Amino acid sequence: MSPDIDEARHPFLKGLSKHRGAPPTVVVIFGASGDLTARKLVPAIFNLGVDNLLPGEFHLIGFGRKPIADEDFRVMMDEAIAEHSRRPLNKEIWERVRQNMSYHSGGYDESAAFDSLAEKINQIEKDLGRDMQRMFYISTPPSVFEPIIENLGSSGMAQAHVHTKLASKVVIEKPFGRDLESARELNKVINGVFEEPQVYRIDHYLGKETVQDLLVQRFSNSIFEPLWNREYIDCVQITVAESLGVGSRGGYYDTSGALRDMIQNHTMQLVALTAMEPPVSLDPESIRDEKVKVIKAIQPLKLDVDGGDVVRARYTNGLVKGEPVKGYAEEQGIPEDSSTETYAAMRLAINNWRWQGVPFYIRSGKRMARRASEIAIQFKRPPGILFSEGDKFNVAANTMVISIQPDEGVTIVMNSKIPGLETRVRNL
């Protein structure tokens, strides 16, 4: 590995092993011509390669309805890395993945296409002379999640090497159903084909370093935990703001809106991690149990138009960096009668011992003034006996801001004396 790439590692990682011994793997991405594949999945695979975390034997197969030649797919993915990867494209590293990349076209409900995909993977195993783990990443709009899962079952791919370390895995994107009933129905289809340990219901916010750091910050630093409750906290504000519009994804987005696309999943994960009790251990079930407990304590929302807990809105046309951009209603693929929101904000009341009376304000939107995801913990003000005289004492509420992206870090707003003979106060 060239020194400049090693330099790109986080300083905390210096001296730690880079290899976790992943088994030989074939990843199949359904919906591989789409936005998520280009923006996140393939750049992430490239970066795993840079960090030497890919298995020695690694194959990537894109799957989709449009016919795409293997070489065209490789070029599309080169461009995706050049545009979206956090590290520049390193041709030497990428070539090792690239040479084992191909595209398989077929309908998501077409069983023959899945049979031929199974044959292709069997042939890769035969050529290698050993079994491989198969990982199926469903990166399509939710309307085709179910036929893909059913076809993975009927083609036998879901059961490959089951009950061994190489058992097939399936990764399912969100939204996971439209409501409780459809989510249960989707679960039923999944459980009819895969065993639970094979299933990954993904929320990519949980993979962000700063989100993973939340539990560490809360439960490994004794200075915060005693203050993390209704005695000291005035309110919590969670913002997930994007500057992008819906772009080419109007067809999918209009069936979701901000509530299903961002609030019920990513934003609620941030609420859960901020508000949950300490888990009894770090195993996934213990963390899940605490998240479930705190989410159950959230009170039903008041939906009245005036004085309710929820606001929905959508962006109109305007300027971004001086360039005109379309309003949501004019974006490609948005039906004329659409009433889908691109912004949602709500006030949550968590009725448990720790949080009663502390509002959680959460909001998410597209085409906002700037891209920023953050959790702001606003503490109660001290009694205003000493420093409460207008301008002279510009006292702010202490606030801890955990910035998730784009600038990662923690900022604490505190009050301090302005140097000089007179006692003047300002926040910094």
Ligand SMILES: NC(=O)C1=CN([C@@H]2O[C@H](COP(=O)(O)OP(=O)(O)OC[C@H]3O[C@@H](n4cnc5c(N)ncnc54)[C@H](OP(=O)(O)O)[C@@H]3O)[C@@H](O)[C@H]2O)C=CC1
């Ligand atoms: N984009 C993002 O930033 C994120 C997206 N997600 C989730 O990932 C999934 C994929 O998102 P994204 O890549 O943006 O979606 P896209 O709209 O880009 O669709 C992905 C691919 O699915 C196929 N497709 C599109 N529409 C349909 C349809 N109506 N029926 C069948 N196939 C269709 C197309 O491939 P082809 O025509 O070749 O078959 C398309 O290239 C969604 O579930 C989304 O919620 C999650 C996190 C972030």
Ligand SMILES: O=C1O[C@H](COP(=O)(O)O)[C@@H](O)[C@H](O)[C@H]1O
């Ligand atoms: O899940 C989604 O997330 C992206 C935002 O992800 P980020 O990591 O860039 O914050 C959003 O654009 C997309 O609409 C949504 O489906």
